[in-house]
Amino acid sequence: MCGIFGIVTANEQALGPILIDAAKRLTYRGYDSVGAATISGRTIDLRKDAGKVEDVAEKYNFAEMTGQRGITQLRWATFGTPSQVNAQPHLDSDGDMVGAHNGNVVNNVELRQQFMAEGMTVRSENDGESCVHAVERYIGQGMDFISAIQHAYKDLEGDYAFVIGAINDDKLYAIKKGSGLVVGIGEDFTCISSDLPSILPLTRDVIRLEDGEIVTLWADKVQLHSVVDGGLIAREPETITESMASVKKDGYPHFMLKEIHEQPQVARELLHRMAGDQEEIEHVLLKIKNARNLYLIGCGTSYHACLAGSVYFSQLAGKTAIPVLAPQFEPQYLNAVGEGDLGIFVSQSGETKDVLNALQAGQSKGMTCLSMANVIGSTLTLKTEAWLPLVCGYEISVPATKTFTNQVITFMALAAQLGGRSDLDFDTLPDLMAETIETVDTSVRALVPKINPWEDLYILGYGLTYPMALEGALKLKEITYAHCEGMLSTEFKHGPLSAVTEGFPVLFVTGPEDVPLIISGINEVKCRGGEAIAVGQSDPALAANADDMIEIPDSNPIFASLLSVLPLQLLSYHMAVARGYDPDFPRNLSKTLTVD
Numbered sequence: 055m056c057g058i059f060g061i062v063t064a065n066e067q068a069l070g071p072i073l074i075d076a077a078k079r080l081t082y083r084g085y086d087s088v089g090a091a092t093i094s095g096r097t098i099d100l101r102k103d104a105g106k107v108e109d110v111a112e113k114y115n116f117a118e119m120t121g122q123r124g125i126t127q128l129r130w131a132t133f134g135t136p137s138q139v140n141a142q143p144h145l146d147s148d149g150d151m152v153g154a155h156n157g158n159v160v161n162n163v164e165l166r167q168q169f170m171a172e173g174m175t176v177r178s179e180n181d182g183e184s185c186v187h188a189v190e191r192y193i194g195q196g197m198d199f200i201s202a203i204q205h206a207y208k209d210l211e212g213d214y215a216f217v218i219g220a221i222n223d224d225k226l227y228a229i230k231k232g233s234g235l236v237v238g239i240g241e242d243f244t245c246i247s248s249d250l251p252s253i254l255p256l257t258r259d260v261i262r263l264e265d266g267e268i269v270t271l272w273a274d275k276v277q278l279h280s281v282v283d284g285g286l287i288a289r290e291p292e293t294i295t296e297s298m299a300s301v302k303k304d305g306y307p308h309f310m311l312k313e314i315h316e317q318p319q320v321a322r323e324l325l326h327r328m329a330g331d332q333e334e335i336e337h338v339l340l341k342i343k344n345a346r347n348l349y350l351i352g353c354g355t356s357y358h359a360c361l362a363g364s365v366y367f368s369q370l371a372g373k374t375a376i377p378v379l380a381p382q383f384e385p386q387y388l389n390a391v392g393e394g395d396l397g398i399f400v401s402q403s404g405e406t407k408d409v410l411n412a413l414q415a416g417q418s419k420g421m422t423c424l425s426m427a428n429v430i431g432s433t434l435t436l437k438t439e440a441w442l443p444l445v446c447g448y449e450i451s452v453p454a455t456k457t458f459t460n461q462v463i464t465f466m467a468l469a470a471q472l473g474g475r476s477d478l479d480f481d482t483l484p485d486l487m488a489e490t491i492e493t494v495d496t497s498v499r500a501l502v503p504k505i506n507p508w509e510d511l512y513i514l515g516y517g518l519t520y521p522m523a524l525e526g527a528l529k530l531k532e533i534t535y536a537h538c539e540g541m542l543s544t545e546f547k548h549g550p551l552s553a554v555t556e557g558f559p560v561l562f563v564t565g566p567e568d569v570p571l572i573i574s575g576i577n578e579v580k581c582r583g584g585e586a587i588a589v590g591q592s593d594p595a596l597a598a599n600a601d602d603m604i605e606i607p608d609s610n611p612i613f614a615s616l617l618s619v620l621p622l623q624l625l626s627y628h629m630a631v632a633r634g635y636d637p638d639f640p641r642n643l644s645k646t647l648t649v650d
C-alpha cells in the first residue's frame with residue numbers, strides 16, 4: 055500500500071519540508087522505505103532509504119532539498135526487499151528522469167529483463183523502476199511524454215499509479231490505473247497524491263482521476279488526457295469540505311467499515327503479488343509438500359484463518375495441516391515436534407506474544423518456521439525463515455477484517471496451487487467479494503433490529519464455513535459486547551440447543567454443498583421456537599426453511615466459504631454502531647497483544 059506525492063511550483067524553492075510533511079501524511083497506508091526527489095533545471099536530487107520517514111528524512115537531510123518540482127514516495131515492499139536501492143523514487147538510465155509508483159506491476163520480472171536486454175540501466179528489483187523505464191523506452195524513441203505514457207501503459211500489467219518528471223521541463227506527468235490518484239490545485243502550484251490527506255493541508259480544490267487518465271501538471275494548470283486515444287478530458291475541480299479525520303476514513307464513519315470495503319482491492323493486490331512472486335511461492339510449497347507434520351499456528355482471528363487453511367489444504371491438496379491456537383502448541387504438540395516438521399505462524403501484527411512463544415518453542419525443536427504477517431519488519435517476520443506478506447496496508451480498526459480475508463486467500467491460493475486446482479479462477483474472487491459486500495448490506499441492516507436485543511447468540515457453520523462461523527462470532531462479541539458462540543452446526547444438538555427459547559436467534563452459515571445438513575439444524579432450532587437466519591447462496595430449500603436469509607453471490611464452495619464471512623463482518627459492525635459502540639476501538643482490547 056505505497057503512497058506517492060508530487061508537486062509542481064512556478065520557481066525553484068525549498069521543497070524538502072513540503073515533501074517530508076506529505077510523506078508523513080501518507081504513513082497511515084503502511085510503508086517500509088521512503089524517498090524524495092527534487093528537479094530543478096538540469097539536475098535531479100534524489101535521496102532515499104529503508105526506514106521511517108523521520109529517520110530517513112533526518113539522515114539524508116530532506117529538509118534542505120530545493121527544486122521547481124518534487125516527488126516523494128512511501129514504499130510497502132512487494133517486489134524486492136526493503137533497501138536503499140529498492141526504495142523509490144527511481145531514476146531512468148541516464149539519470150535525467152525520475153518517477154515513483156504505487157501498486158503492483160505484475161510483469162515486473164519480465165519487463166526488467168527486457169529493459170536490460172535493450173541496454174537500459176536497471177538498478178533495483180522494484181516495479182516502480184519498471185514504470186520509469188517503460189516511459190524511458192518510448193521517450194528514447196523520440197515520443198513526447200503523453201505518447202510515451204500511452205505506450206508504457208500497454209507494457210505495464212497490473213494495478214498502479216505513477217508520477218514522473220524530467221530535467222529541462224517544467225511539468226510532472228502521472229497516470230492512474232487501478233490505484234488511487236488525486237490532483238490538488240493551489241495558488242502558484244499543483245500537486246498530485248495517492249490520497250487526500252497529503253493534499254488537503256496545501257489546497258482543498260481537487261480533481262479525482264479515473265482509471266485510464268493521464269494528467270500533466272504545470273504550476274498554474276493541469277490537463278487530463280485519455281490513455282486510450284490521447285483525447286483531452288474536461289473535468290472541473292471540486293472543493294473538499296470534510297474534516298481531515300473524516301478524509302482519513304475516506305468518507306466512511308469508521309475505519310472498520312472502510313477496511314471491510316477495502317477487502318476486494320487488497321485481495322486483488324495480494325493475488326497479483328503472489329502471481330508475480332512464483333519463485334518464493336514454489337519454495338514455500340515445496341516445504342509444505344515435504345513437511346512431515348504441518349502446523350498452522352495463530353491466535354484469535356488469525357487462528358480462524360489457520361483453521362480455514364487446514365480445510366483448504368485437505369480439500370484442495372490432500373495435505374493434512376494441523377490448526378493450533380498458539381499457546382496450546384507447546385502442551386499439545388511440542389513433545390512430538392522435530393526436524394522435518396513445518397510451522398506456519400500467522401499474525402496480523404507479527405508481534406503477538408503467544409505466537410512468538412510458540413515460534414520459539416518450535417524453533418527449539420528444530421522445526422522449520424515460516425510466517426504470514428501484515429506488518430513489515432515485525433518480530434515474527436524477522437525471526438522466521440521466510441515470510442508471506444499480507445499486503446493489506448495498515449489495518450487501524452482493532453477488529454481484523456481485511457487481514458483475515460487475505461490470510462484466508464493466501465492459504466486458499468497455496469492449497470490450490472499445491473493441489474493443481476487450476477480450475478479455481480482466483481481472478482474472479484475480488485469482484486465476487488465486492489459484489490457480496492454491495493449486495494448483502496441491505497439484508498444485513500434489516501436483521502439488526504431483530505438480533506440486537508439478544509445478549510446471547512450462536513453462529514453455526516459446517517466444513518468450509520465452520521471457521522467463518524467462529525470468525526463471525528468473534529467479530530460480534532469483540533465489538534457488540536454480546537456473548538456469541540461460533541460452533542460446528544452438528545454440535546448444537548449436543549448441548550447448546552437447550553438455550554433456545556421463543557425468538558432466540560441462531561445464524562447458520564452454509565456452503566452450497568452442505569445445505570441439506572444445515573436445513574436439519576435449522577429445523578431443530580425452529581421447532582423449539584428459535585429464529586433461524588441462513589447465510590448462503592440462493593437456494594429455494596434453504597430459503598423455505600430459514601426465517602431469514604442473507605444471500606451471497608453464486609460461486610464454487612471454496613470461494614463461497616470466504617464470501618460468507620463478509621456479511622458477518624457487516625452484521626457485527628452495524629450491530630455495534632446501533633448499540634452506540636465505537637467498533638474501531640472496543641473496550642478492553644488492543645490491536646497488538648505483546649503480553650502473555
Ligand code: AGP
Pocket residue numbers: 353354355356400401402403404405406409452453454455529532644645646647
Ligand atoms: C481480531 O479481530 C482480534 N483483534 C484478535 O483476535 C486478533 O486476531 C488476535 O489478537 C491475534 O492478533 P494477530 O493476528 O496480530 O497475531
